[in-house]
Each structure stands twice: as C-alpha cells, then as structure tokens.
Amino acid sequence: MNEILVLAEHRRGELREITFDLIARGRQLAEKAGAELVAVVLGRGTDGFCATLAQYADRVLVVEDDALRDFNSEPYQAVLAQLISERQPLLTLIGHTACGLDLAPSLAVQLDAALVTDCLEVEIDGGKLTAVRPAYGGRVRASLQAREATHRIATIQAGNAPSPRARDSAGEIVKLQSPLAEEMAYKKLLEYVDTAAGEIDISQSEIIVSVGRGIGDPKNITLVEDLANALGGVLACSRPVVDKKWLPKARQVGISGKTVHPKLYLAIGISGAFQHVTAIKGAGMVVAINKDPKAPIFRVADYGIVGDLFAVVPTLKEKIARAKAGK
Amino acid sequence: MDIIVCVKRVPDLAEADIVIDRSQRDIEKDDLVFDINEWDNYALEEAVLLKEKLGGTVTTITLGDEDAEEVLRRALAVGADNAVHLDDAAFAGGDAYATAKALAAAIREMPYDLVLAGAQAGDDGYGQVGATLAELLGIPHATLVTSLEVDGKIARVRRELEAGLEEVMELGLPAVLTIQTGINEPRYVSIAGIRRVARREIDVRKASDLGLSAAEVGAAGSKTEIEKLSLPPAAQKGDILEGSTAVVAEKLAAIFASKGWLG
Numbered sequence: 383m384n385e386i387l388v389l390a391e392h393r394r395g396e397l398r399e400i401t402f403d404l405i406a407r408g409r410q411l412a413e414k415a416g417a418e419l420v421a422v423v424l425g426r427g428t429d430g431f432c433a434t435l436a437q438y439a440d441r442v443l444v445v446e447d448d449a450l451r452d453f454n455s456e457p458y459q460a461v462l463a464q465l466i467s468e469r470q471p472l473l474t475l476i477g478h479t480a481c482g483l484d485l486a487p488s489l490a491v492q493l494d495a496a497l498v499t500d501c502l503e504v505e506i507d508g509g510k511l512t513a514v515r516p517a518y519g520g521r522v523r524a525s526l527q528a529r530e531a532t533h534r535i536a537t538i539q540a541g542n543a544p545s546p547r548a549r550d551s552a553g554e555i556v557k558l559q560s561p562l563a564e565e566m567a568y569k570k571l572l573e574y575v576d577t578a579a580g581e582i583d584i585s586q587s588e589i590i591v592s593v594g595r596g597i598g599d600p601k602n603i604t605l606v607e608d609l610a611n612a613l614g615g616v617l618a619c620s621r622p623v624v625d626k627k628w629l630p631k632a633r634q635v636g637i638s639g640k641t642v643h644p645k646l647y648l649a650i651g652i653s654g655a656f657q658h659v660t661a662i663k664g665a666g667m668v669v670a671i672n673k674d675p676k677a678p679i680f681r682v683a684d685y686g687i688v689g690d691l692f693a694v695v696p697t698l699k700e701k702i703a704r705a706k707a708g709k
Numbered sequence: 710m711d712i713i714v715c716v717k718r719v720p721d722l723a724e725a726d727i728v729i730d731r732s733q734r735d736i737e738k739d740d741l742v743f744d745i746n747e748w749d750n751y752a753l754e755e756a757v758l759l760k761e762k763l764g765g766t767v768t769t770i771t772l773g774d775e776d777a778e779e780v781l782r783r784a785l786a787v788g789a790d791n792a793v794h795l796d797d798a799a800f801a802g803g804d805a806y807a808t809a810k811a812l813a814a815a816i817r818e819m820p821y822d823l824v825l826a827g828a829q830a831g832d833d834g835y836g837q838v839g840a841t842l843a844e845l846l847g848i849p850h851a852t853l854v855t856s857l858e859v860d861g862k863i864a865r866v867r868r869e870l871e872a873g874l875e876e877v878m879e880l881g882l883p884a885v886l887t888i889q890t891g892i893n894e895p896r897y898v899s900i901a902g903i904r905r906v907a908r909r910e911i912d913v914r915k916a917s918d919l920g921l922s923a924a925e926v927g928a929a930g931s932k933t934e935i936e937k938l939s940l941p942p943a944a945q946k947g948d949i950l951e952g953s954t955a956v957v958a959e960k961l962a963a964i965f966a967s968k969g970w971l972g
C-alpha cells in the first residue's frame with residue numbers, strides 16, 4: 383500500500399518524544415511520495431495515544447494486547463511483521479532508541495527487509511531507500527543506499543526533526559485484532575529501575591561544569607570540582623566517567639543520563655558525542671575546553687578554548703576567583 | 710556454560726585526523742591506531758567473569774582481515790579459551806546483515822548457551838549485528854545490557870533505556886546479549902600477557918568452510934551499501950578564544966562576569 387508506517391513509542395503511559403520526531407519525518411516523506419502517513423500503536427489502554435496521534439496521522443492502526451502493554455521486542459516483532467507483510471508499506475520508521483535497537487534488526491531479518499539504522503536523513507524515491515547516518519562516533523557521515531528489497535525499515539536518530547504539523551481533521555483510528563496467540567520464546571519484563579536518582583539533581587542547576595574522559599584519572603576530578611565550586615555550579619560528567627565509576631550515575635549528562643538546561647554548561651575534556659550534546663540543547667550558553675580543535679563539541683559551543691585542560695582549568699579558576707574578589 | 714563473544718577490531722579516532730580515501734567509501738586507515746571495539750571489551754570481560762563464576766568455555770570470534778587477529782590474541786590473553794577468525798576476501802565490505810550472516814554460520818556449528826556482542830561498533834555503529842545474529846540463530850536477544858546474571862536456563866538482565874531508566878528482563882537461554890559500556894571494569898592486559906598467548910592456535914575459516922558462497926557474504930551479500938562518506942560540516946557555532954592560557958582564561962572570566970555570574 384502507499385503508506386509510510388511510523389511506530390509509536392510509549393513507556394509507562396506516555397508517548398515518547400521520538401514518536402513526534404517520527405511523525406514529522408514520516409509526514410515529509412509521505413508528502414513527497416504521495417503516500418499516507420500511518421501511525422502504529424501497540425499496547426493496552428491506548429485510547430489517549432490514538433486520539434493524540436490521529437491529530438497528525440492520516441490513519442492510526444491499533445493493536446491492543448496484554449502482551450503489548452510494555453515494550454517487549456518479541457510480541458512487538460510478531461505483530462509488526464504481520465502488519466508489514468499485509469500492508470506492504472513503502473517504508474517503516476522506528477526510533478533509534480533502546481526500543482528500536484531491540485526491535486528493528488530482528489524484525490528486518492524476519493521480513494527479509496533492508497534496514498538502515500541511526501538515520502539523520504532518509505529519502506524514499508520510487509521504492510529506493512537512501513539514508514545519511516553517522517559513522518565513527520559521529521566524526522564521519524555516511525550516505526547509504528538500500529538494495530532492492532520487499533520491505534524497507536529505517537531507525538531514526540532522536541531529536542533532529544521539526545515539530546509535526548496537525549491535520550485539519552483527525553485521522554481515522556482503526557482497531558485491529560491482535561494476532562498474538564502462540565507462545566513466544568521466553569522474554570519477560572520484570573520491572574523498571576531508575577538509576578539516575580541520587581544525592582543531587584543536576585537538571586535543576588543553573589551552572590554546570592562537566593568533565594569527560596579527557597580528565598584521564600579520577601584523582602584529577604577535584605581540579606574540575608574546584609572550578610565548579612568557584613563558579614557556584616555543580617559538577618557533572620559524560621558517560622565514560624560514570625562507566626569507570628569515577629562519579630555516580632546521577633551526575634551523568636546525556637540520553638542515558640540527565641537532560642539539563644542550565645544558563646551555563648562548561649564542558650571540559652568532553653568530545654561532544656551526539657548522545658551527550660543532545661541533552662544540553664536547552665543550555666543558555668555552552669563553553670568547551672578541549673585540546674582537539676576538531677572536537678565536535680566546538681560545533682555546539684558558544685565559546686571555546688582549545689588547550690590542555692590541566693593548564694586552562696586552574697588558570698581559569700584563579701581568574702574567576704580574582705574577578706569575584708573584584709580585582 | 711559455553712559463551713561466545715563477538716569482537717571487532719576498530720580504529721581509535723580519538724586524536725586522529727580523519728581523511729576520506731579516494732574511493733570515497735572508506736577512510737584512510739594507514740596511520741590509524743587500532744584496538745578492540747570499546748563495547749566488545751566489556752562483552753569479553755563479562756564472558757570471562759561468567760566463566761570464572763560458572764565454569765565452561767569462552768570462545769571469541771571476529772570477522773576481519775589478517776590484522777584482526779590481534780583482537781583475538783587480546784581476548785585469549787584476557788581468558789578466552791578458543792578463538793575463531795573469519796578471514797576471507799569475500800567477507801570484505803559487508804554491512805551488519807552480511808557480517809551477522811557469516812558470524813551466525815560459524816556460531817551455529819559450535820556449542821553455546823550465550824552469545825555476547827557489543828551494543829555497537831565504534832566504526833560503523835550500526836547497532837545491529839547482535840540482534841540480527843539472534844534472529845538468524847532463532848534465539849532470543851536483549852540489547853544494551855548493563856548487568857547480567859545467569860540462573861540455570863534463564864538470564865536475568867538489565868537493559869538501559871533513556872534518561873537513567875533501566876528495565877529488568879528475563880530471557881531463556883541460549884540467547885544473544887549486546888553489552889553496554891560500564892557493565893564491568895575490563896581488566897588490564899599487559900604486552901607480556903599477549904605475548905604469552907602468541908602461539909595459541911586460532912581457528913581460521915573462509916566463507917566456503919561455513920557453507921557460504923562469495924555471493925552471500927561481504928559487499929555482495931549485503932542489503933545496504935555505502936555510497937559515499939563525508940566529513941560533517943566543520944561550521945563552528947561560536948567563538949574560539951585566542952591567546953595564551955592566561956589570556957583566554959581572562960577572556961572567559963570576563964564573559965562570565967559580564968553575565969553577572971561571578972557575584
């Protein structure tokens with residue numbers, strides 16, 4: 383069918399932001415291809431989601447089943463595989479998220495579909511799928527082309543889409559019978575755990591001084607902490623610092639940590655990976671200190687200092703102390 | 710408990726100048742330093758930790774050219790028992806699907822309860838190979854695993870979601886798990902340790918040994934192809950402060966002061 387399918391992602395009773403990114407992307411592609419934009423909702427008790435999505439999509443397909451209440455790749459895959467085989471959409475869009483990573487590859491194998499992941503841009507032209515995606519941790523951009531295939535799936539990087547435009551009238555909501563009957567292989571969700579809670583909530587801070595892998599050794603962190611104190615800000619960090627257990631998870635900024643919106647975000651020895659910088663978009667001012675002039679962090683920084691943090695940070699602290707003392 | 714770990718040799722670009730090569734489909738790799746993929750290092754450590762706890766074997770597998778052998782040596786030094794090297798010109802240029810197909814063909818012939826891969830590779834970064842492999846093997850999977858316990862025929866894992874949230878899942882073994890960084894603290898491997906395993910035998914296989922034709926693997930067996938690589942626009946958003954350390958620090962302090970942030 384001449385449809386672009388978009389998988390709605392929801393968790394704990396809320397539609398996730400990525401869903402709206404997918405809708406916006408899907409709408410652009412549908413308009414170009416003269417196709418319909420179809421949102422797919424898999425879950426239990428989804429009336430609210432459907433009503434919301436019908437404001438944007440030409441059609442909302444809903445499958446309700448207890449097994450779909452929370453995301454689980456196995457029942458999701460079974461339902462989507464059937465839906466896609468039946469409807470033969472031009473393209474299916476899924477978020478490049480923890481859900482999408484767990485779902486899209488195995489779904490593509492089952493359908494013998496061509497899959498492109500972590501896409502920044504996608505085009506579908508007469509059934510030909512092309513995409514632009516990052517490689518080498520975002521330092522390189524790759525243009526990909528999918529070979530001829532019966533089905534095409536793309537997972538989309540979060541946070542790069544415009545806000546979706548509402549339709550003049552609500553799209554149609556179509557309830558489908560759940561095809562789930564057979565026993566799935568054993569995979570079960572037991573519970574959710576919040577690991578970012580901690581002694582401090584950095585997302586409430588106005589000034590954040592954040593340290594990355596460039597710090598080299600945990601004993602050097604005091605250097606950055608001293609600067610944070612001098613600025614009256616809080617200490618935060620990138621993921622490798624938490625992975626190495628140098629600082630607790632509550633201090634991590636990024637997609638798998640905290641999203642922050644301080645007036646100042648000072649990034650020290652942080653390269654500026656997508657997973658990090660996507661969470662500082664709301665910062666009033668971003669300042670980066672990094673010895674590599676090509677570090678991607680400088681692409682989002684309002685002010686940058688190219689230099690060795692071990693020289694710059696103590697000097698900066700001293701200048702700040704002096705300025706505060708009014709000298 | 711027989712565990713298979715997929716490891717990949719990737720370039721470390723931390724301080725490298727990246728140059729797109731003449732084919733436009735790859736980067737110049739001659740001057741780069743290579744190492745085991747960061748995520749695979751955690752996967753390898755997790756496999757060896759499990760073996761130390763539960764007994765059994767760890768088999769490490771890589772697909773790559775002859776230089777890729779060094780990551781297998783590293784894995785042996787860390788504690789893997791066996792190493793399998795898929796090395797054939799026909800494997801070159803494969804996408805995640807073609808790579809997973811070759812890995813699956815090799816793994817299918819081995820005993821295993823658990824297959825570990827990295828959550829993503831530092832070079833291609835498809836985030837696809839592990840779950841693709843699982844589906845090809847016809848077994849369950851969980852991606853982005855941040856903790857792992859095995860209890861008989863069940864694996865209890867934590868998967869990383871967004872914003873600090875994780876989910877606890879159970880899945881039946883055998884299964885494929887893709888490992889996220891931070892799950893453990895990978896041990897240090899000394900040069901001497903790697904030297905000690907220099908003579909250990911590595912099982913080298915070609916596509917034909919796996920019952921695969923050249924058309925089924927590598928670039929020919931892929932579902933996607935790279936048309937072109939480019940460098941992202943270097944466009945700087947703001948100002949790079951110029952001058953000596955003292956001067957740039959002074960300038961930045963003045964900017965903070967002008968905002969009224971220095972009290």
Ligand SMILES: Cc1cc2nc3c(=O)[nH]c(=O)nc-3n(C[C@H](O)[C@H](O)[C@H](O)COP(=O)(O)OP(=O)(O)OC[C@H]3O[C@@H](n4cnc5c(N)ncnc54)[C@H](O)[C@@H]3O)c2cc1C
Pocket residue numbers: 593594595596597619620621622623634635636637638639640650651652653654655656657658671672673674677689690691692723828829853
């Ligand atoms: C699913 C997933 C989720 C993720 N979630 C997050 C997340 O929530 N948060 C996060 O941060 N990352 C996350 N990541 C990891 C992310 O992709 C990057 O690996 C990470 O952000 C890199 O951290 P870094 O910049 O500190 O380290 P690196 O990329 O290693 O950068 C270190 C920087 O320090 C500089 N440097 C080194 N020495 C010095 C010196 N002496 N002086 C000045 N500069 C120096 C270097 O030039 C380099 O730019 C996630 C990845 C995945 C796959």
Ligand SMILES: Nc1ncnc2c1ncn2[C@@H]1O[C@H](COP(=O)(O)O)[C@@H](O)[C@H]1O
Pocket residue numbers: 715716717746748749770771772773805808825826827828829830831833834835836837838839
């Ligand atoms: N050539 C390869 N050889 C062995 N394992 C690989 C190879 N390519 C990818 N993998 C595994 O698959 C994971 C994810 O890779 P990718 O899907 O490319 O991001 C890696 O962390 C490895 O564990």
